[in-house]
Amino acid sequence: MDFDTLFLRRKSVRAYEARPVEEAVKRRVLDATLRAPSAGALIAAQTAAMAAESLGLGSCYIGDIMENWEIHRDLLSLPRYTFPIAMLCLGYPTRQQRERQLTPRLPEPMVVMKNAYRRASVAELETMYSGEGYGTFVPKNDIENAAQALYDRKFGASFSEEMRRSVSSMLKDWS
Numbered sequence: 083m084d085f086d087t088l089f090l091r092r093k094s095v096r097a098y099e100a101r102p103v104e105e106a107v108k109r110r111v112l113d114a115t116l117r118a119p120s121a122g123a124l125i126a127a128q129t130a131a132m133a134a135e136s137l138g139l140g141s142c143y144i145g146d147i148m149e150n151w152e153i154h155r156d157l158l159s160l161p162r163y164t165f166p167i168a169m170l171c172l173g174y175p176t177r178q179q180r181e182r183q184l185t186p187r188l189p190e191p192m193v194v195m196k197n198a199y200r201r202a203s204v205a206e207l208e209t210m211y212s213g214e215g216y217g218t219f220v221p222k223n224d225i226e227n228a229a230q231a232l233y234d235r236k237f238g239a240s241f242s243e244e245m246r247r248s249v250s251s252m253l254k255d256w257s
């Protein structure tokens with residue numbers, strides 16, 4: 083697979099073809115993952131994601147695995163002090179998923195800094211979420227800009243509420 087397809091057209095895949103991933107393909111993904119830098123679980127996950135991608139599979143991270151901690155603990159027989167922070171789904175993408183548009187990214191100067199941290203100007207912050215794909219923002223209540231609208235949508239959602247409850251319940255069990 084060429085560089086552009088692997089890295090520049092990669093997207094999260096949330097619908098898969100109803101066929102199993104071959105054992106040999108899973109083996110290759112696992113072999114690559116086991117060669118990942120060895121101190122970080124998420125680095126291993128990202129290695130698995132890109133290895134899978136290079137073999138024609140799609141993937142999606144599921145941070146929502148942090149919700150319902152008690153259920154996942156029992157389901158996965160997790161010992162005390164073990165908490166899942168991410169799950170990675172893999173499978174062959176449906177045609178619709180292969181063809182769907184890429185999601186937007188923030189402008190490069192907002193993400194990449196050279197040699198030192200650079201605070202964004204107010205003008206830059208105001209344009210941060212105004213690019214193609216972020217939709218047209220309509221001010222309402224005390225929400226003044228698109229960044230606040232995004233924050234409100236994400237952290238005001240019921241899944242966020244459950245994630246806060248679940249993580250807090252897990253931390254109580256640690257003390």
Ligand SMILES: Cc1cc2nc3c(=O)[nH]c(=O)nc-3n(C[C@H](O)[C@H](O)[C@H](O)COP(=O)(O)O)c2cc1C
Pocket residue numbers: 092093094095096142143144145146147168184185
């Ligand atoms: C740590 C992490 C956790 C994520 N958790 C979820 C999730 O729980 N559910 C989901 O549908 N997508 C999840 N995603 C995928 C993001 O929503 C996705 O990467 C983002 O919307 C950009 O879309 P793209 O990957 O298609 O470009 C997660 C991504 C990361 C890196």
